Amino acid sequence: MRIARRALAALLLPAPAFAQASARVVVIGGGFGGATAARSLARAGIATTLVEANPTYTACPFSNAVIAGLRPMEAQRFGYDALRAEGVSVVHQRATGVDATAKRVILADGTVLPFDRALVSPGIELRFDALPGYDEAASRAMPHAWQAGAQTELLAAQLAAMPDGGTVIMAVPPNPYRCPPGPYERASLIAHFLKSRKPRSKLLVLDAKDVFSKQRLFEAAWAALYPGLLEYVPLAMGGRVTEVDAKARRVTTDFGSHEGAVVNVIPPQRAGAIAQAAGLADRSGWCPVDPSSFESRLVPGVHVIGDAIIAGAMPKSAFAAHAQARVAVAAMVAMLRGAPVPAARLLNTCYSLVAPGYGISVAGVYRPANGVLADIPGAGGTSPLDAPASVREAEAHYAEDWFATITADAFA
């Protein structure tokens, strides 16, 4: 059917479509944003190459459930065979540079990939220079588990091995960072793990800020489900971690120091390495983009999506990366045709689990305004504070369904 459609399109579409059909796009990064974009570009008849170092993608959403022993790691892994089957050329190499003037991407082995337009979906890079004592070596003792994979399994193993009666410490960074409600979902599910498996243990959450996503919902759930087990310390109460000692599993705050049986440090972040190398990031470490086309404001002809961008009100989430991929591809196809960029409207939905069968959500609708993506007033918001258990259960169920759908759309 697809081939028949292509043949018909080639036969019947007017002349400008032929120029577009021969256009080449290189996509760097095979996460939710990059995989969705590559697939959408190929479906639009564009010769698409996806550059992704890893042969398997490990998804972050639901990885907190893996950490808490509620979900197998295999459920997080996805491959690229379906993209290949749709005609995407998938190259498992690391991209080392983007030459926007010569319009080519350079790979680690020296391969050069020419493009008419490029799309970079680089995700995040953890900053191992931002928190004294926390470098890559320290992350092997105090896992961040903020990029899913070996780190996820390390934190899960540490929790499984710790003695009952120990203290788990989480250090949560200031904004902006990947997945705004993620640390609080993780705190909830670790608390659930401790409550059911190691009930004499405690969880201490040290936060570098005072307000966070879905805060009232999380705090109400913590008070109901994990009283005396989960202690949350905001910035104003000395929650900011200023230094860590990986050997001693000790963290220092403005007000004192704490030692943990398990310490999870989520460090500050910036756009992924290729964004820095390609000059797509500004001094903040993140990438400024046009909110309608997602074209870089620093490097013309190169589009950037996902966690790496400065997106205004839109959060750094898998849903957002997927939505931005769709909108960026529509813009790129139009630009390759010489047509105007379509108007943009984007959705986001983020589910969090506070316990098995207890889900909460935040949603938003966004449009370009004043050069960034702005909330549409009156739309969006969080689950109600007073919802019955049946609604929490439905949202937990929908969270799993969302994951199945978005991973199918990107990878299956």
Next chain:
Amino acid sequence: MRALALALLLMAAPAFSQEAPLGASTCLGCHSPVRADAAIPSLRGRDAAEVAAAMREFREGTRPATLMDRLAKGFTEAETQAIAAWITR
């Protein structure tokens, strides 16, 4: 033969993602066009007028929802109708 080819073309054309009306392509983050067993329903093949009516009720708060009441408020009636026509195709 020519009529068949045109009919096929008309069927196939809206499948290209760039032709989605304002906001519609990002609905696919939850509403799968391919997962028939999904709890969040696929809207493909549904009646467009019914989908638009449901969205109106979500927007006005007269239809029970966990989340669609919050998202529906981000679209006007005309925008909703265009999305409904596209997502049910």
